Every structure is written in structure tokens, then in C-alpha cells.
Amino acid sequence: MIETPGFKVLRAVGLTVLSLIVLLPLYVILVTSVKPLADVRGLFTWFPSTVTLEPYVQIWSTVPLARYFVNSLVVTTCATVLSVLLAVMAGYALARLSFRGARPFSLVVLSTQMFPGILFLLPLFLIYTQIQRTVGLQLNGTYLGLIITYLTFSLPFSIWMLSGFFASIPRELEEAAMIDGTSRLGALVRVVIPVARPGIVAVAVYCFITAWGEVLFASVLTNRDTRTLSIGLRSYASQQDVYWNQLMAASVVVSLPVLLGFMLVQRHLITGLASGAVK
Amino acid sequence: MTAHTAPPRAPGTGPAAGRPAPARPARRRRRSLLPYALVAPAGVMEVLVHIVPMLLGVWIAFLGLTQLNIARWVQAPFVGLRNFATGLDPSGPIGSQLYAALGRTALFTVIVVALSWSLGMLGAVLLTSRFKGRGVLRTLFLVPYALPSYVGTIAWAFMFNQRDGVINRILVDDLGVLDHRPFWLLGGNAFWVTVVVTAWQFWPFAFLMLLAALQNIPDSVYEAAAIDGASLWRQFTRITLPMVRPANAVLLLILSLWIFNQFNVPYVLFGPASPPEATLVSPLIYQQSFNNWNFGVGGAMSVLLLCVLLLASVLYVRLVLPQGRSVDD
Numbered sequence: 001m002i003e004t005p006g007f008k009v010l011r012a013v014g015l016t017v018l019s020l021i022v023l024l025p026l027y028v029i030l031v032t033s034v035k036p037l038a039d040v041r042g043l044f045t046w047f048p049s050t051v052t053l054e055p056y057v058q059i060w061s062t063v064p065l066a067r068y069f070v071n072s073l074v075v076t077t078c079a080t081v082l083s084v085l086l087a088v089m090a091g092y093a094l095a096r097l098s099f100r101g102a103r104p105f106s107l108v109v110l111s112t113q114m115f116p117g118i119l120f121l122l123p124l125f126l127i128y129t130q131i132q133r134t135v136g137l138q139l140n141g142t143y144l145g146l147i148i149t150y151l152t153f154s155l156p157f158s159i160w161m162l163s164g165f166f167a168s169i170p171r172e173l174e175e176a177a178m179i180d181g182t183s184r185l186g187a188l189v190r191v192v193i194p195v196a197r198p199g200i201v202a203v204a205v206y207c208f209i210t211a212w213g214e215v216l217f218a219s220v221l222t223n224r225d226t227r228t229l230s231i232g233l234r235s236y237a238s239q240q241d242v243y244w245n246q247l248m249a250a251s252v253v254v255s256l257p258v259l260l261g262f263m264l265v266q267r268h269l270i271t272g273l274a275s276g277a278v279k
Numbered sequence: 280m281t282a283h284t285a286p287p288r289a290p291g292t293g294p295a296a297g298r299p300a301p302a303r304p305a306r307r308r309r310r311s312l313l314p315y316a317l318v319a320p321a322g323v324m325e326v327l328v329h330i331v332p333m334l335l336g337v338w339i340a341f342l343g344l345t346q347l348n349i350a351r352w353v354q355a356p357f358v359g360l361r362n363f364a365t366g367l368d369p370s371g372p373i374g375s376q377l378y379a380a381l382g383r384t385a386l387f388t389v390i391v392v393a394l395s396w397s398l399g400m401l402g403a404v405l406l407t408s409r410f411k412g413r414g415v416l417r418t419l420f421l422v423p424y425a426l427p428s429y430v431g432t433i434a435w436a437f438m439f440n441q442r443d444g445v446i447n448r449i450l451v452d453d454l455g456v457l458d459h460r461p462f463w464l465l466g467g468n469a470f471w472v473t474v475v476v477t478a479w480q481f482w483p484f485a486f487l488m489l490l491a492a493l494q495n496i497p498d499s500v501y502e503a504a505a506i507d508g509a510s511l512w513r514q515f516t517r518i519t520l521p522m523v524r525p526a527n528a529v530l531l532l533i534l535s536l537w538i539f540n541q542f543n544v545p546y547v548l549f550g551p552a553s554p555p556e557a558t559l560v561s562p563l564i565y566q567q568s569f570n571n572w573n574f575g576v577g578g579a580m581s582v583l584l585l586c587v588l589l590l591a592s593v594l595y596v597r598l599v600l601p602q603g604r605s606v607d608d
Contacts, residue, residue, distance in 0.1 A: 024445070028434055086321040097311070112329040130352075159321060213429060266421055
């Protein structure tokens with residue numbers, strides 16, 4: 001838009017309002033996380049009576065947070081790596097190779113995205129039970145079961161975005177490599193993937209965020225040993241007393257990995273979307 | 280990493296090998312197994328985790344499945360349409376909840392999508408112009424999306440606390456707009472709290488997609504319009520909206536589906552059982568299946584939901600998407 005004085009006023013007001021909407025909860029989380037317990041037992045105060053880092057120390061002993069953290073990290077990282085790998089392969093095939101069944105494949109994959117998790121939850125639980133019964137492979141309550149589930153959740157969007165991204169890369173790049181004697185797979189690994197890095201990174205972040213924040217399947221498919229952060233954080237509230245300062249401190253700690261990752265790649269995410277998904 | 284899933288191939292069968300003319304159209308190439316090898320892993324996972332469970336979900340709706348026989352569910356008795364009679368009967372106690380929840384969820388979706396889209400569009404338009412601090416604000420606006428959903432929701436639950444939450448502090452003590460402290464997480468208010476929290480989490484996604492779409496509009500178009508004397512509003516309705524239309528078609532579909540299927544926000548706000556006035560469809564099915572152990576009834580409700588979503592999406596794709604991006608380009 002062209003910057004007339006009217007637009008500048010509108011911009012200042014609009015951006016202030018949006019910033020306040022975003023900042024209020026973030027401020028509440030941060031300020032509560034450095035308050036002593038006495039402060040969070042009464043009416044909310046805008047500032048702590050004394051700033052303390054004690055909640056950040058106590059969170060590790062009140063509930064087995066480290067355990068939950070490791071669980072989330074293992075499950076989310078594996079799901080992300082596998083999901084990106086499968087999406088790169090399928091996305092490339094859809095973008096570059098013509099084959100019978102390409103269109104039904106992408107339609108079916110994409111359409112699974114529209115159904116809520118609740119439709120899959122119980123059947124998946126039953127399938128996992130049955131697999132354990134017949135093959136002896138335990139999937140309920142194990143990392144493996146959750147990894148398989150999460151990697152599939154982000155697949156449709158990832159495939160769709162990456163195939164758009166691959167399609168926007170000039171064909172000549174790979175063709176040049178293939179004339180030089182590289183196989184198609186070699187061209188994919190050595191030429192296309194490096195060029196598509198922004199899109200791949202964006203997809204990886206999307207997968208990570210999706211799995212890190214998942215609640216529904218984690219509530220049924222995990223047990224005491226494999227519980228992830230999304231369910232584990234509830235433990236601060238199910239004690240006799242809600243330790244709001246600790247809950248907020250734990251919230252900060254569990255958000256940091258995704259927030260940092262997100263900030264490092266957000267530029268890629270926007271370019272990735274601009275050239276891949278929204279065109 | 281990529282190579283190990285593809286079958287080993289003789290060097291001569293690669294699509295470009297042995298033919299000196301790479302410009303030959305793709306259709307003339309010899310049929311290769313490579314594309315199938317590349318899509319197979321993703322396909323297998325989709326079938327295992329999405330397609331089979333969906334079919335099994337339909338089958339479950341015809342079984343008498345309880346917590347007693349769930350461990351041996353393969354032997355659960357076939358009960359015909361009994362679950363549908365219980366779960367989908369508009370005059371029955373359970374069926375009536377379902378239809379109320381469907382209506383409520385539709386309303387919820389319309390409000391939250393409208394809110395998220397408007398905020399996202401406002402942010403995207405304002406941040407497309409160049410000024411100092413733009414990068415910081417862009418990052419800030421994306422934080423609610425990057426934040427784990429349960430973290431944002433827990434914070435809001437804390438803020439909406441009746442006795443000492445910050446919302447009542449602002450409304451009652453700081454601004455004096457209200458003279459009593461409402462219970463936000465109970466009754467009808469709980470619905471509006473769910474709206475606020477969900478919109479807070481989803482508007483950055485609309486912002487992100489629209490920002491990306493706006494980047495593809497060249498500045499010169501606006502400059503030309505401004506020289507012709509077009510007002511800001513006119514530039515928005517005549518240039519911005521039509522130019523982002525393809526992106527919009529996809530964005531609105533994705534947003535609507537995510538919000539209609541919302542489970543996280545109510546689950547974290549209210550626990551496994553939402554207040555009746557705020558119960559959305561996904562949480563209702565969860566309650567039927569896992570709180571009341573009515574797995575079959577939950578299954579029957581799921582089948583209805585499946586049909587509703589299929590119908591809505593087919594209608595949407597038929598009516599709106601042809602002008603947008605087709606799925607496989």
C-alpha cells in the first residue's frame with residue numbers, strides 16, 4: 001500500500017492493538033513465572049513483589065518435568081525427521097515425475113487432513129492393541145506408536161507444500177546434472193534438495209510445532225513413562241494446590257525450543273510459503 | 280538417507296539415460312518404478328494411520344464395544360444400528376447433545392474464522408509496507424502460532440480465573456467496566472472464552488499465509504492505483520483482495536477445518552468434560568468414548584461427523600476452489 005498520512009495513522013493504531021493482543025498473555029506468563037508463590041495466591045498483580053527464579057528451580061522436582069521433556073524431544077525429533085524425509089520423496093515424485101495414480105494419491109492424502117483426530121483416535125488405539133496381540137510389537141504407550149502417529153499427521157500438508165516448492169525450481173537445474181551422468185535420485189539429493197532448503201526447513205518446523213503441541217493422541221497413547229509435555233504439564237494443576245508460578249515457568253521452558261527454532265527459520269517459512277503453498 | 284528406500288536400479292533405466300534428447304516430453308519416457316518407490320513410504324503410513332482407522336471407525340459404530348471387551352475388540356458383538364439409534368436420535372438425551380454441539384461448532388467456526396482472518400489480514404497489510412521495527416513485529420505476531428497450543432491455553436485459563444485472573448482485574452479493578460466478577464469458564468461465557476483463545480492461536484496462521492501471498496503483489500500496482508486517485512479502501516478491495524484470492528480459498532478451507540475440529544483448546548481449558556453450553560463436536564465424541572465408555576455411540580457420532588465434513592468439503596471444492604490452486608499442480 002502507498003504510505004499516505006492516513007495510512008500511517010491506521011498502521012500505528014492497528015499494530016498497537018495487535019501487539020497488545022499478542023503481548024498480554026505472553027506478559028502474564030513471563031511475569032508470573034518469576035513471582036514467589038505468595039504472589040500468585042491472591043489477585044493478579046502487574047508486577048512481582050520480589051523477582052525470584054525459584055519457580056524455575058522447583059519445576060524440576062514438583063513433577064518429573066525432565067522425563068516429560070526428554071519424551072517430547074525424542075518423539076518430536078524422530079517424527080519430524082521421518083516426516084520430512086517421506087514428504088521430500090513423495091513431494092518430489094508428485095512435482096517432477098508423471099506416474100499413474102499421482103492425482104488420486106495427492107487427493108486422498110490431502111483429504112485425510114480434513115478429518116479431526118478424534119475420528120482416528122479410538123480405531124488407531126484398537127489397531128495398535130491388535131498389532132501387539134498378534135505380532136507382539138507394543139505401540140500403545142511407547143515412543144514408536146506416538147512417532148508413527150505424529151509423522152503421519154504432518155505428512156499431507158508437508159507433501160503438498162514441498163511439491164509446490166519443488167515445482168517452482170527450474171527443471172534445467174536437474175536436467176543439467178542428469179546430462180552430466182547423475183541419476184535422478186542423485187540429482188534430487190545433490191541439486192534439488194539444497195536449492196529447496198528454505199521450503200524443507202519450513203516444513204520441518206511445521207512438523208515439529210505440530211508434534212510438540214499435540215494433546216489428543218498424547219492423552220491416550222502415552223503412559224506414565226512415555227508421557228509428553230502436553231499432558232505432563234497438567235500435573236502442576238492436579239496437585240492439591242495449583243502452583244501457577246511453576247506452571248508458567250514450566251510453560252516458558254517448554255516453549256523455548258519451538259520458539260527459538262521458529263525464530264531462526266521464520267524468514268524461510270514466509271519465503272517458503274510465498275513460493276510454494278500460496279501461489 | 281533418501282536412497283535406501285528406492286530399489287537398486289540398473290544405470291541404463293534412469294529416465295534420461297541413453298537418450299540424447301532430454302527435451303523429449305515426460306510422457307514418452309519408459310515407465311519407471313521410481314515414482315512409486317518415492318511415494319510408497321508416505322502412502323503406507325497414510326494407509327496405516329489414516330485410511331484403515333477411518334474404515335475401522337465406521338465398523339466400530341456397528342459394534343457393541345464397552346470397556347469390558349475393548350481389549351478383545353475383535354470379538355465384540357455386532358449390534359446393527361443400535362449405536363446410531365442412541366447417538367443420532369434428535370429427541371434422545373445423547374443425540375440431542377450431538378445436534379446442539381454440531382450447530383454450536385458451526386457458529387464457533389464462523390466466528391473464529393472471521394476473527395482470525397480479519398486480524399491476520401490487518402496485520403499482513405500493515406506489515407507489507409516498509410518501516411523500522413517491521414521485522415520485530417512480524418516475529419512477535421507469529422509467536423502465538425509457534426507457541427505450543429497448550430501453553431497459550433493454560434495461560435488464558437489462568438487469565439480468565441474468576442477470583443484473581445488478570446481479565447477480571449482489568450475489567451473490574453483497573454477499568455471499572457464491570458461491577459462484579461463474572462465466571463468466565465462456566466456456562467455460556469465458556470463458549471466465548473473458547474472463541475477468544477482459539478482466535479488468538481489461529482490468527483497468526485492467517486497472518487502468515489496472507490503475508491506470503493501479499494509479497495507476490497508488486498508495489499507498482501499500488502503506485503499506479505494511487506496515481507489514479509484510488510483511496511486506501513479501494514486499493515484494498517480492488518487490488519489486494521482479488522490478488523490474494525487463490526491463497527484465500529485454500530487458507531479459509533484449512534482454517535475452517537482446523538477450527539471446526541478443534542479439540543486442544545477446550546480440552547486444556549476445561550479438562551475432559553467441557554461445560555454443556557460450550558461443548559464442541561470433537562470434545563463431545565471424546566466424552567462419549569472415553570469418559571462414558573460408549574465407544575459405539577462415539578463411533579456412530581464420528582460417522583455422522585465424517586459425512587458432514589465430506590459433504591461440506593466437496594461443496595467447497597466444487598464452488599470455490601476452481602478459481603484457486605488445484606491440488607496437484
